[in-house]
Amino acid sequence: MTASRVRAAVIGASGFTGGETLRLLLNHPDVVEVAAAARSAGEPLESVHPHLLGSGLEFTTPDEVTARAGDFDVVFLCTPSGEAMRRADGLLAAGTRVVDLSADFRFADPERYARAYGREHTAREALAEAVYGVSEFHRKEIAGARLIANPGCYVITALLGVVPLYEDGIADPSSPLNLVGINGTSGAGNKPRAEVMHPNAFAALLPYSLQGHRHAHELEDRIGRGVVVDLSTAHGNFARGIHLQATVPVRADVRGELSREALLDLYRARYADEFFVRVNARPAHGGLTDKDYRRYPTLAGVTGSNFCHIGLDYDAHRGAVKVVAVTDNLVKGAAGSAVQNMNLMLGLDETAGLRAYGF
Amino acid sequence: MTASRVRAAVIGASGFTGGETLRLLLNHPDVVEVAAAARSAGEPLESVHPHLLGSGLEFTTPDEVTARAGDFDVVFLCTPSGEAMRRADGLLAAGTRVVDLSADFRFADPERYARAYGREHTAREALAEAVYGVSEFHRKEIAGARLIANPGCYVITALLGVVPLYEDGIADPSSPLNLVGINGTSGAGNKPRAEVMHPNAFAALLPYSLQGHRHAHELEDRIGRGVVVDLSTAHGNFARGIHLQATVPVRADVRGELSREALLDLYRARYADEFFVRVNARPAHGGLTDKDYRRYPTLAGVTGSNFCHIGLDYDAHRGAVKVVAVTDNLVKGAAGSAVQNMNLMLGLDETAGLRAYGF
Amino acid sequence: MTASRVRAAVIGASGFTGGETLRLLLNHPDVVEVAAAARSAGEPLESVHPHLLGSGLEFTTPDEVTARAGDFDVVFLCTPSGEAMRRADGLLAAGTRVVDLSADFRFADPERYARAYGREHTAREALAEAVYGVSEFHRKEIAGARLIANPGCYVITALLGVVPLYEDGIADPSSPLNLVGINGTSGAGNKPRAEVMHPNAFAALLPYSLQGHRHAHELEDRIGRGVVVDLSTAHGNFARGIHLQATVPVRADVRGELSREALLDLYRARYADEFFVRVNARPAHGGLTDKDYRRYPTLAGVTGSNFCHIGLDYDAHRGAVKVVAVTDNLVKGAAGSAVQNMNLMLGLDETAGLRAYGF
Amino acid sequence: MTASRVRAAVIGASGFTGGETLRLLLNHPDVVEVAAAARSAGEPLESVHPHLLGSGLEFTTPDEVTARAGDFDVVFLCTPSGEAMRRADGLLAAGTRVVDLSADFRFADPERYARAYGREHTAREALAEAVYGVSEFHRKEIAGARLIANPGCYVITALLGVVPLYEDGIADPSSPLNLVGINGTSGAGNKPRAEVMHPNAFAALLPYSLQGHRHAHELEDRIGRGVVVDLSTAHGNFARGIHLQATVPVRADVRGELSREALLDLYRARYADEFFVRVNARPAHGGLTDKDYRRYPTLAGVTGSNFCHIGLDYDAHRGAVKVVAVTDNLVKGAAGSAVQNMNLMLGLDETAGLRAYGF
Known part of the structure; x- marks a missing residue:
């Protein structure tokens, strides 16, 4: 190049x-x-x-x-x-x-x-x-497009987090997909309003749009298969980032054989060639503990970056896959994806200007 | 007295x-x-x-x-x-x-x-x-008890939040109850550990026990009716409080007639005599806005207090009731309930020493 | 009563x-x-x-x-x-x-x-x-007053923190008193403005009025003795509380004999009968460490309460007393002092309604 | 190159x-x-x-x-x-x-x-x-060095903030320089300890070393001129960054003619060729307000970056220059300066790998 x-x-x-x-x-x-x-x-x-x-x-x-x-x-x-x-x-x-x-x-x-x-x-x-712009899923169409519809911040985070389960036939599309997304307060925009003033938002979550968030429509549109998406949204008391918690219903016939390791394998294979999507199978430095926080990714690891970190677990007793997907709502959830799409459209290195790690 | x-x-x-x-x-x-x-x-x-x-x-x-x-x-x-x-x-x-x-x-x-x-x-x-100690539900047994099992912090918050829907026949017990609980970092205990150090926990949620939290068992035990409880837990970047987001499946035959107003009425009636449980039907000062944060309660309103604030909404498109219940994990979720139970056992005013508002 | x-x-x-x-x-x-x-x-x-x-x-x-x-x-x-x-x-x-x-x-x-x-x-x-209302200093006049001027939040915190040093002849009134006050964002008022929106104030201090804060005048007025007060103010990324850091110049003739222990003794004696003013001489649980954070009080200990916690140290090499005084800006710094003054005026127990510990 | x-x-x-x-x-x-x-x-x-x-x-x-x-x-x-x-x-x-x-x-x-x-x-x-490594002040020696002493985080922030006042004869070296540095909790290191656990550090500042911080010695060494440095340090409730507030005594003979504008001019000239040091003379979007937070820089603007933002004001009534200097303690205060020094030593573009803006 x-x-x-x-x-x-x-x-x-x-x-x-x-x-x-x-x-x-x-x-x-x-x-x-x-x-x-x-x-x-x-x-x-x-x-x-x-x-x-x-x-x-x-x-x-x-x-x-x-x-x-x-x-x-x-x-x-x-x-x-x-x-x-x-x-x-x-x-x-x-x-x-x-x-x-x-x-x-x-x-x-x-x-x-x-x-x-x-x-x-x-x-x-x-x-x-217009071409819908999840670079990881629509790379080829994006490269040839003139107009990109950059995806919603909750949507891209959720799609990267759950789509492999639907593609692979693990998720049961006939039961609702349950998503709770906690977005940074930057997601509320920069127009001053009382509820988002620092003293009011400092030590609280601000739930909103529980009657049905617009991104649930966008998700149902992209996941297809007739899946109903129960999305609950709130702003957390941090400036940036989406912490998405998904509970994915598992098809009855695969419940018995599923395990966290199998899920990790599936996702690592699915995203092996993706620079910006990384699966958390972090070994615990110093051994496992009762509450093993290192099993899952945290927002702090992606803040300021274009990465999506994904963690997985399986509640075998209840037949539900738990997915945690974290992104920076302003980067992978907005401007970073937009620049990644620009890179694709202009034939540049897809990762140019976007490789910095978060912190 | x-x-x-x-x-x-x-x-x-x-x-x-x-x-x-x-x-x-x-x-x-x-x-x-x-x-x-x-x-x-x-x-x-x-x-x-x-x-x-x-x-x-x-x-x-x-x-x-x-x-x-x-x-x-x-x-x-x-x-x-x-x-x-x-x-x-x-x-x-x-x-x-x-x-x-x-x-x-x-x-x-x-x-x-x-x-x-x-x-x-x-x-x-x-x-x-032993008598299980949700004061609001077991007042009489508590008054006569010698040994109280104080409920788990996620559990009491969830029970106050969803039980009326099961009692009233709105919730469908044959579908899973989906709960996401965000607890303050005080819930992780005061033993020093790297993941909960301030620089690591400052701007992130710390999910844990997604393979199945113990409180899910306790909840399934208390709700009964064969309900499966999908509980996902995380620590939020605040010191105190539980923000509980519930998605409650609604029985097919009542989906059509349900509304947020009907839910508010049900809860206000159910908790009319309870000092510590309050239903949020807050009017928006200055009018409604697109993202109406005032429709729902926030942790900031109960921090330091023994109150549980409950908010409700209905996603009519998907037939799901959304409940937000907030408590201080150390007060209503632990020490406050314990003192409330003490008051009941000793024949004191149930609210003695506990009436302070949060902030 | x-x-x-x-x-x-x-x-x-x-x-x-x-x-x-x-x-x-x-x-x-x-x-x-x-x-x-x-x-x-x-x-x-x-x-x-x-x-x-x-x-x-x-x-x-x-x-x-x-x-x-x-x-x-x-x-x-x-x-x-x-x-x-x-x-x-x-x-x-x-x-x-x-x-x-x-x-x-x-x-x-x-x-x-x-x-x-x-x-x-x-x-x-x-x-x-009008009677100036630092209850601890003007108890008698307040009891007989009809009109109380409740002190400024920085001012009452600073007065409780440094006045004993001037009264006792340790502070040198001919050199400037240096104060840096970090106030919670609630101190900025509840009118929405961009700079105090959560995403902007989340991980930063917001300095203001460095050309000369009005409370510096009030302090110079109350300390008297011709003392020049260099006050720098900022809002910290917490909702409530004032963390006041004072550097007090010491008179040349007492520099040699001064020590942290002597300062602690002075303050403990001065405030022995004051319920709301407490001197931090906290023993370190588990022994001292290099960075002994327990030598000094923290805001977290007074939030929501009417207490003022004071910590002291002496930089012998430079002849400066360091004072840390913390209050809740909305309680001891405003409403709590106001109610304390009301109690005095109405002949009630001075601590009525105000005894709750912070957290 | x-x-x-x-x-x-x-x-x-x-x-x-x-x-x-x-x-x-x-x-x-x-x-x-x-x-x-x-x-x-x-x-x-x-x-x-x-x-x-x-x-x-x-x-x-x-x-x-x-x-x-x-x-x-x-x-x-x-x-x-x-x-x-x-x-x-x-x-x-x-x-x-x-x-x-x-x-x-x-x-x-x-x-x-x-x-x-x-x-x-x-x-x-x-x-x-060994060569002391403030790149902006020792560029030439660093380029020829084999061993660099990277400066302390408080020290480099303070030096960039106050040295022009001493070089230009505005500061009075015979009076103490008063510095209060608020450092992120990452500055406390990553060894778990109770005081820095998130629930304890969430809404408080943690003062430490008020009896005399080691960086005060380093500062006195670098500023020279016999200046006494009164440094007070605390960790703030944010993960990264140093917010340094300096009160600089002004020589009696220049007090009358000094102004904020003159100070801004001095610093803009002094740092005109420095990529990483920027002077805040931000115009207020939408006009000035009573509390003009935009007069001064905030940590939020440099987090994650190698920049130092400097703000200035003059308290004419008291003859004191107020300086606010902000850096990311882990970048400009440590690793970023280290890489900047590496760039100089290896003859690379001084800004290579370091140009990213903060957020």
């Missing part, structure tokens, strides 16, 4: 996913120009993103990016749901590639989108060519 | 539940003497419990408490599982009442205990008279 | 200090009526204070409290600075006692108030009779 | 600084081999460093690294103080370069080392050639 000189723009650059996309692009070895469009045009990036202090860049306007869209190899849309539908056609017409981090192009069927998001889909032509 | 002069002792006073029992007893209006027995005999309480600085009390030995057991109206056992079995007979013979905060007397059937805890039950006579 | 039946009102009841005053009053053994006035009149308390779920109380209007001010034994003003000046005369005229938790009556000299707060003092008559 | 193929080894690789050095080296573009030596030889890195899951590397023994020291371009010593003295001569003799992250080579004068660390210096020859 010859050295690349990628020019990228981010529209909606003042939110958390916008700021994270900028953070990754500014340290990407192949990216030579980054434009950041937001309402706060004219201000330096650090006016809303303290960690980007001293980058020397200022926000520009979305219109300026649109006007010279053809100058960019890729435009990232980090805008609220509904806005990408209005922008996609124009950007594609200008010849740039688009990665949409919102939900606008995630449902192939516009009726399903309407049901989940309560608004009609108004960009059906673009929708028809 | 005339003024009481209660003398109480705590054995196993150097752990977190022991320290919390001391904290509550030292501020109880009817308690005039508190003895604290632990291995660190001779040291002031603050040597292990900084918050009890200046109490003027020192730890004594378990043997000293046992030797003068008859002087105490009640002895709290905050000892590791297995030890209460060895102590109960002697204490009861000396004429004191016993509240056991460990698991030793939680299973009426000693075989079930053996299955869950991997050791034989060696105090079957005492077991025969 | 005969049983009392105290009626109390809180104006400005929807903020953090208002909510905390309500929490304490609702659990006070002598208080039989509590009125809570705020803009959100008509809503239940839990609409803004989740921890008060199920109290059965609703907010009323400030005007309603004012109109029947004579019915209350005491009115707490938890209003923004400037508002108490407008309300004090009317309330006093109606015959009620007033505890002002704002800064309006903290400076005896109205010119100093004007300098620190940038507005003229408009209630000079009331100011003339 | 031609592509480099650096081989590096880390001795003491199981601690926090060792793990961080590995994290940076594994993502360094010029590093082709990394050896990690620790007591847990034979185990994969993830047995103690969960974030390095799937690296494919195992720990080796310190002896193995020593035996083939000549194969490595550089060896990082992340060992407890005292051990580097025993290893340095052998490693240098084998022809490798050494970066010592402990304190062993930080004092040019072995007597000062003995005073601060309570042990004699036993590698005086190596000490004579």
